[in-house]
Amino acid sequence: MVFNINNFFDDRNKNSKIADFQDLDHIDGVSISTVSANLYNQKRDDLVLFYFRDGASYASVFTQSNIISENIKWNKKIKSKKLSALLINARNANALTGSSGFAAIKELAKQLSNQLTDKQHQDEEYPKEIKSNEILFASTGTIGEKFPLNKIKNTFPNLIKNLKYTQNKLIWIKAAMGIITTDTKPKLAMSECKIGSTNVKIYGIAKGSGMIYPNMATTLGFVFTDANLSSSILQKTLSESIKNTFNAISCDGDTSTNDMVSLISTNKANNAKIKNFKDSKLKNFRQSINDVLLNLAKRVASDGEGASKFITINCKNSKTEQEAKNICFSIANSPLVKTAIAGEDPNWGRIVMAVGKSNAKIDEKKLSISIGPFKVLSKGNLYQDYDEKVVGEYMQNELIDISVDIGLGSKKFTAYTMDLTKKYIEINADYRS
Amino acid sequence: MVFNINNFFDDRNKNSKIADFQDLDHIDGVSISTVSANLYNQKRDDLVLFYFRDGASYASVFTQSNIISENIKWNKKIKSKKLSALLINARNANALTGSSGFAAIKELAKQLSNQLTDKQHQDEEYPKEIKSNEILFASTGTIGEKFPLNKIKNTFPNLIKNLKYTQNKLIWIKAAMGIITTDTKPKLAMSECKIGSTNVKIYGIAKGSGMIYPNMATTLGFVFTDANLSSSILQKTLSESIKNTFNAISCDGDTSTNDMVSLISTNKANNAKIKNFKDSKLKNFRQSINDVLLNLAKRVASDGEGASKFITINCKNSKTEQEAKNICFSIANSPLVKTAIAGEDPNWGRIVMAVGKSNAKIDEKKLSISIGPFKVLSKGNLYQDYDEKVVGEYMQNELIDISVDIGLGSKKFTAYTMDLTKKYIEINADYRS
Numbered sequence: 126m127v128f129n130i131n132n133f134f135d136d137r138n139k140n141s142k143i144a145d146f147q148d149l150d151h152i153d154g155v156s157i158s159t160v161s162a163n164l165y166n167q168k169r170d171d172l173v174l175f176y177f178r179d180g181a182s183y184a185s186v187f188t189q190s191n192i193i194s195e196n197i198k199w200n201k202k203i204k205s206k207k208l209s210a211l212l213i214n215a216r217n218a219n220a221l222t223g224s225s226g227f228a229a230i231k232e233l234a235k236q237l238s239n240q241l242t243d244k245q246h247q248d249e250e251y252p253k254e255i256k257s258n259e260i261l262f263a264s265t266g267t268i269g270e271k272f273p274l275n276k277i278k279n280t281f282p283n284l285i286k287n288l289k290y291t292q293n294k295l296i297w298i299k300a301a302m303g304i305i306t307t308d309t310k311p312k313l314a315m316s317e318c319k320i321g322s323t324n325v326k327i328y329g330i331a332k333g334s335g336m337i338y339p340n341m342a343t344t345l346g347f348v349f350t351d352a353n354l355s356s357s358i359l360q361k362t363l364s365e366s367i368k369n370t371f372n373a374i375s376c377d378g379d380t381s382t383n384d385m386v387s388l389i390s391t392n393k394a395n396n397a398k399i400k401n402f403k404d405s406k407l408k409n410f411r412q413s414i415n416d417v418l419l420n421l422a423k424r425v426a427s428d429g430e431g432a433s434k435f436i437t438i439n440c441k442n443s444k445t446e447q448e449a450k451n452i453c454f455s456i457a458n459s460p461l462v463k464t465a466i467a468g469e470d471p472n473w474g475r476i477v478m479a480v481g482k483s484n485a486k487i488d489e490k491k492l493s494i495s496i497g498p499f500k501v502l503s504k505g506n507l508y509q510d511y512d513e514k515v516v517g518e519y520m521q522n523e524l525i526d527i528s529v530d531i532g533l534g535s536k537k538f539t540a541y542t543m544d545l546t547k548k549y550i551e552i553n554a555d556y557r558s
Numbered sequence: 559m560v561f562n563i564n565n566f567f568d569d570r571n572k573n574s575k576i577a578d579f580q581d582l583d584h585i586d587g588v589s590i591s592t593v594s595a596n597l598y599n600q601k602r603d604d605l606v607l608f609y610f611r612d613g614a615s616y617a618s619v620f621t622q623s624n625i626i627s628e629n630i631k632w633n634k635k636i637k638s639k640k641l642s643a644l645l646i647n648a649r650n651a652n653a654l655t656g657s658s659g660f661a662a663i664k665e666l667a668k669q670l671s672n673q674l675t676d677k678q679h680q681d682e683e684y685p686k687e688i689k690s691n692e693i694l695f696a697s698t699g700t701i702g703e704k705f706p707l708n709k710i711k712n713t714f715p716n717l718i719k720n721l722k723y724t725q726n727k728l729i730w731i732k733a734a735m736g737i738i739t740t741d742t743k744p745k746l747a748m749s750e751c752k753i754g755s756t757n758v759k760i761y762g763i764a765k766g767s768g769m770i771y772p773n774m775a776t777t778l779g780f781v782f783t784d785a786n787l788s789s790s791i792l793q794k795t796l797s798e799s800i801k802n803t804f805n806a807i808s809c810d811g812d813t814s815t816n817d818m819v820s821l822i823s824t825n826k827a828n829n830a831k832i833k834n835f836k837d838s839k840l841k842n843f844r845q846s847i848n849d850v851l852l853n854l855a856k857r858v859a860s861d862g863e864g865a866s867k868f869i870t871i872n873c874k875n876s877k878t879e880q881e882a883k884n885i886c887f888s889i890a891n892s893p894l895v896k897t898a899i900a901g902e903d904p905n906w907g908r909i910v911m912a913v914g915k916s917n918a919k920i921d922e923k924k925l926s927i928s929i930g931p932f933k934v935l936s937k938g939n940l941y942q943d944y945d946e947k948v949v950g951e952y953m954q955n956e957l958i959d960i961s962v963d964i965g966l967g968s969k970k971f972t973a974y975t976m977d978l979t980k981k982y983i984e985i986n987a988d989y990r991s
Contacts, residue, residue, distance in 0.1 A: 467983065
């Protein structure tokens with residue numbers, strides 16, 4: 126992956142078809158540093174540190190795989206009320222690395238907390254102790270390879286020296302680039318909103334690409350805000366929004382051992398204390414968090430490995446939301462549907478096949494399907510005005526919408542995915558070489 | 559697909575790596591005819607008739623998709639004790655064709671039964687009436703296109719004229735070729751066994767290629783025998799064997815609207831009447847049916863669209879057989895595992911990922927994985943003698959074995975699949991063009 130930062134601002138316009146893009150800027154209480162720990166044996170940043178010098182409240186959702194990486198085990202174990210840092214590495218997943226993988230995290234947490242404490246002592250008006258359990262770790266990359274403890278540890282002096290207390294859009298882009306693997310683009314999103322009469326910022330970055338399928342927090346996503354909110358409120362906000370954002374995307378139906386999305390707040394905004402998640406003053410914030418997560422999730426799906434098209438799948442009028450979700454993902458994960466779309470072929474029979482295999486009860490006589498604005502199947506019959514040539518022309522678009530109307534209830538779900546191309550095979554057959 | 563029959567007998571030797579191959583020959587009471595109904599607008603047979611002039615007992619298993627083709631609806635509806643014919647067409651699935659699709663089957667059944675009755679009247683010592691509900695229909699091809707009733711109906715005189723009462727290996731190969739779509743090879747298998755002291759023959763053909771995933775009888779398979787057995791015994795024999803044969807293969811996790819496997823007996827062998835499925839005289843026959851179904855199923859998986867490698871996945875020591883099956887198929891359906899194997903990369907981390915996402919409870923400390931004869935993971939730790947270079951060399955084989963030991967119980971399952979290559983994308987992006 127060779128990413129040219131100069132092209133990024135052009136690329137952004139392309140991305141904006143999927144979701145709005147805005148520049149990220151300074152957010153109070155967040156410091157960022159990116160370096161190369163030479164994990165790829167090539168010149169690229171692969172280690173990103175977020176440092177919250179006055180602490181932060183935080184919430185996370187993790188992979189639902191039954192095999193989880195050592196850093197996820199660490200994150201689930203620490204029970205600190207306060208978060209001081211988040212360290213993200215690419216290239217090595219630290220999964221199936223056994224006890225040495227976990228010991229490595231422990232050692233990194235110890236070293237990083239010590240060195241950050243020293244920094245506090247030098248820089249700050251009042252010295253603070255950073256404890257090792259105030260650090261979250263995220264890893265992405267190959268499973269089962271020895272975790273490069275020393276390479277990472279040895280960069281700490283440099284990593285900490287590089288910390289900037291004032292952020293700008295380039296620093297955020299560098300951070301977003303430091304956490305990617307086979308992604309072709311960094312993924313950033315932002316929103317601003319009010320809690321009561323106070324403005325708050327919400328900035329997020331993510332990485333995705335392969336092994337993307339919801340069983341909760343898919344791939345890596347990190348959202349930062351200055352809103353003054355407790356960890357408990359953040360957790361409810363994150364859990365509420367994850368379902369229809371990061372858990373609504375799929376690239377290949379595969380779930381990582383390392384998936385993780387965190388919502389971190391520096392509490393620097395002067396909004397009035399919110400005690401109740403249902404407080405109407407929080408409504409705007411909850412919506413904005415949802416916007417940022419959805420924006421990031423769409424970017425992840427649209428940049429799925431080898432993607433040439435971004436696909437939105439709507440299922441409506443099902444008996445339960447779970448059925449609508451199952452139908453959406455049966456379509457989103459069907460290699461036959463995804464290759465047909467790659468081939469720009471309106472082969473709607475494959476959509477029907479995917480609906481049929483989803484386990485949802487179907488009444489053919491009530492089933493309707495549209496591709497883009499064009500009705501294809503109307504209550505079980507080929508739509509009278511269906512014109513394959515016209516729909517074939519629509520298939521040449523980069524953004525493809527598929528709508529399924531089950532006609533049996535009132536529930537719905539929307540999922541996002543990409544097509545399946547030769548490029549996906551190329552990327553994944555040669556991932557490590 | 560251009561298949562050169564002259565190459566077939568060479569190809570056979572390649573196939574024999576997967577399963578034994580023998581020539582199919584005459585089987586009493588089975589007549590076969592193949593013609594081109596021009597369904598592909600090119601010179602290839604696409605319509606195959608099996609005719610049982612003295613009737614046959616029969617059993618079938620059908621797709622478990624919630625959307626099924628019109629011919630499957632017909633097959634589920636007819637309740638005839640006796641089977642007189644089986645008609646198979648390629649190119650058009652007759653699925654989502656609405657009431658006109660079902661009416662077409664009804665019309666074909668009427669015409670075919672009338673014309674076969676006429677033939678009986680001409681050829682046979684004693685005239686017999688063939689009823690329309692004594693005919694099974696199998697279809698494979700594109701979903702949702704108008705069923706080519708007239709093209710098929712117009713070939714009937716020719717199709718019936720071509721019926722041969724004496725079969726040989728070339729006729730069987732033509733039949734196996736007449737039912738394929740994107741398959742690159744016809745699929746045939748046979749076995750001979752004894753019921754009591756009587757020799758019986760078992761001949762089978764199948765088609766597969768894409769949309770192959772078990773939710774019962776995957777793709778099309780037709781097995782013929784001269785064993786004198788009731789439809790009820792045949793049904794039990796088929797249901798018993800389908801689980802670890804056709805339901806143990808997956809190419810892409812997609813399930814067709816048209817899947818169907820039938821076991822048909824002409825009852826011409828003079829074996830003693832078997833009343834009880836558990837009769838020890840049936841043991842040899844049940845095993846032989848299993849052999850033929852497994853042989854065909856392996857051929858289907860090994861010729862999965864774009865396949866360059868045939869993969870056998872064993873999962874053992876799980877708590878339940880269902881868990882072992884879920885793990886096998888989580889691996890078999892993982893695009894990341896399948897592309898790694900296409901790339902000859904022993905990226906065992908992806909196997910772990912697939913085990914983890916399978917929903918089965920896993921204790922990492924008891925999990926062991928082997929690739930071929932090589933231990934990779936031993937009770938949660940990278941095996942001490944693991945040598946990636948050696949395993950990488952093994953990955954260059956055409957036949958790849960993956961073994962997963964859960965270490966939590968005593969149940970097991972074996973699944974069969976193929977790798978995921980660029981060729982799969984090519985075939986499926988361009989299927990209709």
